[in-house]
Amino acid sequence: MIPKSFDREGKFSLISRLNHGKDKMNENECKPEIIYPCRWVYKVIGRDLSLLHSAVAEVLSGENYAVTPSRSSKGGAYHCLSVELTVESESVRVGFYEKLRRHPAAIMVL
16 A cells, blocks of 8 residues: 655655655655665676676675676676675765776676
């Protein structure tokens, strides 16, 4: 069931909650409130699978993480890795994202 509510301007809207209502929304109701520490998954996309593995190892050196191959494009031109680890804070989570995103082996990080 999706609860109904009115937004700040009095307009009718539908609100859906993730994980059966367990995630809380921040004061803007723009994004879920993340409670740290928590498990986080990055999707790292690039052209060379071995270089992607090296990039993850370089950026997350000293961290306890798990890497699993996610998908590859039909022709094998692009590859994706799922990288899962526990992040201690928003600054750590965003920091890892930025380091992975700036690495030359990564085309995109989600």
